Amino acid sequence: MSKRVRAAYQGEPGAFSEVAARQLLGDPQTLPFASFEEIFEAVRTGDAECCVVPIENSLAGSIHRNYDLLDESGLTIAAEASLRIAHNLLAMPGATLADLRRVHSHPVALAQCGRFLRTHPHLEPVPVHDTAGAVRLVMERGHAEEAAIASERAGEIYGAATLAVGVEDHPRNFTRFFAVAPHTATLPLVQRAAASRWKTSLLLHIPNRPGALHRALGFFASRGIDLAKIESRPIEGRPWEYGFYLDLIGRAGEQPLAEALAELGREAERVKMLGTYRAAE
Amino acid sequence: MSKRVRAAYQGEPGAFSEVAARQLLGDPQTLPFASFEEIFEAVRTGDAECCVVPIENSLAGSIHRNYDLLDESGLTIAAEASLRIAHNLLAMPGATLADLRRVHSHPVALAQCGRFLRTHPHLEPVPVHDTAGAVRLVMERGHAEEAAIASERAGEIYGAATLAVGVEDHPRNFTRFFAVAPHTATLPLVQRAAASRWKTSLLLHIPNRPGALHRALGFFASRGIDLAKIESRPIEGRPWEYGFYLDLIGRAGEQPLAEALAELGREAERVKMLGTYRAAE
Numbered sequence: 001m002s003k004r005v006r007a008a009y010q011g012e013p014g015a016f017s018e019v020a021a022r023q024l025l026g027d028p029q030t031l032p033f034a035s036f037e038e039i040f041e042a043v044r045t046g047d048a049e050c051c052v053v054p055i056e057n058s059l060a061g062s063i064h065r066n067y068d069l070l071d072e073s074g075l076t077i078a079a080e081a082s083l084r085i086a087h088n089l090l091a092m093p094g095a096t097l098a099d100l101r102r103v104h105s106h107p108v109a110l111a112q113c114g115r116f117l118r119t120h121p122h123l124e125p126v127p128v129h130d131t132a133g134a135v136r137l138v139m140e141r142g143h144a145e146e147a148a149i150a151s152e153r154a155g156e157i158y159g160a161a162t163l164a165v166g167v168e169d170h171p172r173n174f175t176r177f178f179a180v181a182p183h184t185a186t187l188p189l190v191q192r193a194a195a196s197r198w199k200t201s202l203l204l205h206i207p208n209r210p211g212a213l214h215r216a217l218g219f220f221a222s223r224g225i226d227l228a229k230i231e232s233r234p235i236e237g238r239p240w241e242y243g244f245y246l247d248l249i250g251r252a253g254e255q256p257l258a259e260a261l262a263e264l265g266r267e268a269e270r271v272k273m274l275g276t277y278r279a280a281e
Numbered sequence: 282m283s284k285r286v287r288a289a290y291q292g293e294p295g296a297f298s299e300v301a302a303r304q305l306l307g308d309p310q311t312l313p314f315a316s317f318e319e320i321f322e323a324v325r326t327g328d329a330e331c332c333v334v335p336i337e338n339s340l341a342g343s344i345h346r347n348y349d350l351l352d353e354s355g356l357t358i359a360a361e362a363s364l365r366i367a368h369n370l371l372a373m374p375g376a377t378l379a380d381l382r383r384v385h386s387h388p389v390a391l392a393q394c395g396r397f398l399r400t401h402p403h404l405e406p407v408p409v410h411d412t413a414g415a416v417r418l419v420m421e422r423g424h425a426e427e428a429a430i431a432s433e434r435a436g437e438i439y440g441a442a443t444l445a446v447g448v449e450d451h452p453r454n455f456t457r458f459f460a461v462a463p464h465t466a467t468l469p470l471v472q473r474a475a476a477s478r479w480k481t482s483l484l485l486h487i488p489n490r491p492g493a494l495h496r497a498l499g500f501f502a503s504r505g506i507d508l509a510k511i512e513s514r515p516i517e518g519r520p521w522e523y524g525f526y527l528d529l530i531g532r533a534g535e536q537p538l539a540e541a542l543a544e545l546g547r548e549a550e551r552v553k554m555l556g557t558y559r560a561a562e
Contacts, residue, residue, distance in 0.1 A: 035395060058515065061342035107388060107410055114316060127408045129388055211502030213511070214495065221492030230494070230525075231512040234339065244511075 004029040005188055007179070008039035008048035014132030014154025020081045020177035021052040026190050036066055040073045043181065050078060050181035057085070058174040059112075062231055067203070067245060070180060070274055077201055077275025078184035085173040087113055090135050090160035091147040097163050102126050104134035105149035113149055116167040123147070135160050176280070184277070192278040198251040199228060199279040202261075204244040205270035213244070219263045220248060223256040228279075243270075252276035285310040286469055288460070289320035289329035295413030295435025301362045301458035302333040307471050317347055321354045324462065331359060331462035338366070339455040340393075343512055348484070348526060351461060351555055358482055358556025359465040366454040368394055371416050371441035372428040378444050383407050385415035386430035394430055397448040404428070416441050457561070465558070473559040479532035480509060480560040483542075485525040486551035494525070500544045501529060504537040509560075524551075533557035 007028040009017035018030050031048055033039045039051035053070070056062040070077070087109055091100060100123055103110070107127040110117065117125055128134045134148035139158045147163065148154075155162055181187050206212045213232075220227060229247035250257035252273060265271050288309040290298035299311050312329055314320045320332040334351070337343040351358070368390055372381060381404055384391070388408040391398065398406055409415045415429035420439045428444065429435075436443055462468050487493045494513075501508060510528035531538035533554060546552050 035392070037395075056342070057345075059346050061337070061345050062512075064338075064342050065340050107408065111316070114318075125410075127388065127410050129406075129408050210505045210507045213508060214498040214502035217495040217498065221495035224491045226491045227494060227513070228523075229513050231343075232508070232510050242509075 005050065006031055006048040008033055008042040008051040010034070010036050010039055010053070012130050012132040012136065014135060014151055014157045015130065016083055016085060016151055016175060017052050017054060017177065018132075019151060019153050020054075020083050020175075021179070023081050023083070024052065024079045024177070024179045024190060025050075025188060036069055040069045040075070040180075043075060044073065050179050050187055052081075052177055052179050054175050055178050056176045058172060059170060060108075062245065064233060067233075070178070071203055071272060073180070075180045075182055076184060076273075077178045077277050078181045078187050079179040079189050079277050080199065080280040081177045081179075082280040083175050083177065084171075085112075085168065085175055086152065086166050087131075087149045087168045088152055088155055088162050089116075089147055089164040089167050090150055090155040090158075091138065091163050092142055092144055093159070093161040095144040095147070095161065095163070099144040100147045100163075101145040103147045103149055104128045104137060106131050106134070109149050112169060112173065113167045115169045116164070132157070178275070180275075184275070197249055197279045197281075198254075198276060200248045200250060200252045200257060200261075200276040201274040202246050202248075203270070203272040203274060204246055204264070204268055206242075206244070206268050208242070216264060216268060219260045219267075223260050225250055225257055225260055249279075286331065287312055287329040289314055289323040289332040291315070291317050291320055291334070293411050293413040293417065295416060295432055295438045296411065297364055297366060297432055297456060298333050298335060298458065299413075300432060300434050301335075301364050301456075302460070304362050304364070305333065305360045305458070305460045305471060306331075306469060317350055321350045321356070321461075324356060325354065331460050331468055333362075333458055333460050335456050336459050337457045339453060340451060341389075343526065345514060348514075351459070352484060352553060354461070356461045356463055357465060357554075358459045358558050359462045359468050360460040360470050360558050361480065361561040362458045362460075363561040364456050364458065365452075366393070366449065366456055367433065367447050368412075368430045368449045369433055369436055369443050370397075370428055370445040370448050371431055371436040371439075372419065372444050373423055373425055374440070374442040376425040376428070376442065376444070380425045381428045381444075382426040384428045384430055385409045385418060387412050387415070390430050393450060393454065394448045396450045397445070413438070459556070461556075465556070478530055478560045478562075479535075479557060481529045481531055481533045481538060481542075481557040482555040483527050483529075484551070484553040484555060485527055485545070485549055487523075487525070487549050489523070497545060497549060500541045500548075504541050506531055506538055506541055530560075 042048040131150035132154040226249040323329040412431035413435040507530040
C-alpha cells in the first residue's frame with residue numbers, strides 16, 4: 001500500500017484550500033493549520049510533504065503575504081488549481097429556509113452573499129472565523145433556526161442539509177491555489193492532459209528607471225512568449241522601487257523560455273524562480 | 282459658513298476609510314454605509330459629493346471589486362491617500378491587560394495581530410463584522426474582561442482606553458485609498474505640496490497576443506515616463522484575455538503623458554481613464 005502524501009492547508013476540513021488539495025493530489029492526507037505561516041513551517045520541518053495555499057482571488061486580488069512566504073521558504077510551486085468559489089446555505093437536516101433565523105460564516109463569505117442576505121431579511125448574519133467551522137458549529141448545536149454559508153464539501157463532511165446552492169453575488173468568483181513543495185518530482189500529482197500548457201512563475205526586481213520594465217518584457221516579447229500575469233509591488237524598505245510577479249507561458253528548462261530567462265538574469269537585479277508547472281486552465 | 286463636503290465610506294465611525302476621508306478632505310461630513318456598492322450609489326444619487334474607498338493593501342493586494350465599481354460608476358479619482366494600518370488594543374477605562382479574556386475585531390485584523398494573540402493566550406479572539414464596531418460593542422457592554430482591536434481613532438470616538446499600541450505583526454501594513462467624485466474641481470481637498478508628483482490611473486485592454494503589452498509600454502518608456510503600478514487581471518467572460526491597471530507618473534493633460542496616452546488610445550482595445558491626481562507619497 002502506498003503512503004498517502006501529507007498536504008498542509010490553512011483552515012478546517014471542508015475549507016476551499018482542502019478542496020484544492022484534493023483536486024491537485026487525489027487522495028492526500030490533509031493536515032489543517034490555523035495560519036499560512038504554520039503550513040509553510042510544516043513543510044520545512046518535514047511534517048508535511050507539501051502545502052496548498054491560495055495565491056489570488058478574482059475579486060479580492062493577489063495574496064501578497066503568500067507570495068512572501070513562498071519566496072522566503074525556498075520551496076517551489078509543484079502544481080496550480082483554480083477553484084470556483086461557490087457558497088451554499090447549509091443547515092440541520094429537516095430545517096427549512098422559513099425556520100432559519102441566523103446564518104454563520106466568515107465575514108468575507110457573508111459579504112460575498114450580500115444579495116441573498118438582503119433578499120432574506122429574516123436571516124441575521126453572524127460572523128465566525130471560518131466557513132467550514134461555521135458548518136461544524138451549526139451541526140454541533142443542532143438548532144433548526146441556525147445555518148451556515150460554506151462550500152458543498154463542508155456540508156458533506158458534517159452531514160448538513162443544503163437549503164440553497166450558489167448564494168454568492170458574483171458567479172465568477174475564482175481562487176487560484178498553488179501546491180508548494182521542496183521538490184516537485186516526488187509529489188503524486190493528479191495527471192493533467194499532456195496537451196495542457198506549462199506556466200512558469202517568478203519574482204523580478206529591476207532597476208528603478210523609466211523603461212526598465214519595458215526592456216525586461218522585451219526578452220519575452222521578441223521570442224513570442226506569452227505573459228499570463230504581471231503585477232508590480234513596492235519592495236519593502238526601498239521606497240520607489242518595485243518588484244514584479246510574472247507568470248509566463250512555457251516550461252522553464254525548455255526553449256524559447258530558457259534563453260529568455262538567461263538574458264533576463266543577466267540584466268535584472270534579482271530573478272527568483274517560484275516554479276514551473278502545468279497550468280490549471 | 283461653508284457647507285461641509287459629504288463623503289461616503291464603508292464601515293462605522295473610526296473605520297480606516299473614515300480616517301482616510303479626514304486626511305484627504307480635512308473636516309468632511311462622513312457618511313457610513315454597509316457596503317462598497319452603497320457608497321458609489323450614494324455619489325451617483327447625490328447623497329454624497331464623494332466616496333472614499335480602499336483600493337489596495339500592501340499585504341493583501343488590490344481590491345478588484347473596487348476597481349470594478351470605479352470603472353462602472355464613471356466617476357473619477359480626485360485624490361489618493363496612503364494609510365499605515367496600525368492596530369491598538371482598546372478596552373474599558375480602568376481595565377488592565379490581566380483583566381481581559383476576550384478580544385473582538387474583524388477576522389482580518391485578528392489575523393494581522395496573530396503574534397500578539399499567540400503571546401497572550403489568555404485572550405480569546407472573537408470575530409465581529411467591523412473593527413470600529415468591535416470598540417462600540419465593548420464600550421456598550423462595559424465589561425472589564427472585553428477588549429477590541431481597532432484604529433486609534435476608533436478608540437477616541439468611543440472613549441476607550443488604549444492598553445497596547447501597534448499590536449499588528451507587520452509594521453509595513455499600508456492601505457491605499459481613493460477619494461472618488463463626479464468632478465474633482467468642486468472637492469475641498471487638503472492641499473498637497475506644489476512639488477508633489479502627479480499620478481494618472483487607467484484601465485487598459487489590449488489584444489491578446491505575445492508582445493502586445495511590451496508594445497503598449499513602449500509608448501511610455503520611449504518618453505521616459507515612469508510606471509508606478511502595473512497589474513494584469515483576467516477579463517470577465519473572455520478567457521485568456523487580460524486587462525491591466527496602470528499608474529503612470531505625470532498629469533494626463535500635460536506632456537509627455539498626453540501624447541503617450543493619445544498613441545496608446547489608437548492601438549489599445551480600450552483605455553479607460555480613472556483619474557489624474559496628486560500622488561500620496
